[in-house]
Amino acid sequence: MTPITLIARALKRERSKAGLSLSALAERAGLAKSTLSQLEAGQGNPSIETLWAIASALDVPFGFLFDTAPPELTLVRAGEGTPISSEGTDLKAVLLSNGPPGSRRDLYRFDLVAGMTRDAAAHPQGTMEHVLVASGRARVGPKDAPEELGPGDYFRFPGDVAHIYEAISAEAVLFLAMEFPR
Known part of the structure; x- marks a missing residue:
């Protein structure tokens, strides 16, 4: 998975958890809404400063923007876990x-x-x-x-x-x- 793909997934995940629209996150981060939209689409080449602004606006550690999402499906059968x-x-x-x-x-x-x-x-x-x-x-x-x-x-x-x-x-x-x- 490429770094921009990781960033796109993490950005969508963390923005969703925070309950923020693209516009609200853009305002908090001091960025253009179009920049965030491109990043969520897996496009662009964000600078470290842009990523720090996003992480700060989401109130998450910088590294969260590079974390892979947990598996979408998890099955724990009775007696397991x-x-x-x-x-x-x-x-x-x-x-x-x-x-x-x-x-x-x-x-x-x-x-x-x-x-x-x-x-x-x-x-x-x-x-x-x-x-x-x-x-x-x-x-x-x-x-x-x-x-x-x-x-x-x-x-x-x-x-x-x-x-x-x-x-x-x-x-x-x-x-x-x-x-x-x-």
């Missing part, structure tokens, strides 16, 4: 997807068993957790206000306070998306 251990509990957590460059989120599958409680410490200020129950029943959320959830229930809560995950059925499978602040 990157296991994450939890101290003091039998919690089985599997990292399904860590955020690609510029992203601030991770996706996990939790397998809980009855009688097991995962006490989680507060994460960085502004962290949000999104939980979806696939099967079983669980008590989830801030320690002072957990909710009982069943299959198909979704619960979003601040992850920057102490919180719990507890199976209240024989087994429970939860999907957790952690959204971190910028």
Whole structure:
């Protein structure tokens, strides 16, 4: 892949993540909209100064403009994935997807068993957790206000306070998306 192709892909990816139009990014970077349009089309020969202006306007490291995009398709079958251990509990957590460059989120599958409680410490200020129950029943959320959830229930809560995950059925499978602040 040529450098201009890498830049074109990264520019589209990062601009999309930032939710910016070509015009808005051009204004922030102090560049002509036509210059950005050409770069996204994989044309042109941008200077280092142009690329620094774009990276600064997108609030990403310069190197992100040369990163290859993560694979567009990812399949993690049940029983596969990157296991994450939890101290003091039998919690089985599997990292399904860590955020690609510029992203601030991770996706996990939790397998809980009855009688097991995962006490989680507060994460960085502004962290949000999104939980979806696939099967079983669980008590989830801030320690002072957990909710009982069943299959198909979704619960979003601040992850920057102490919180719990507890199976209240024989087994429970939860999907957790952690959204971190910028």
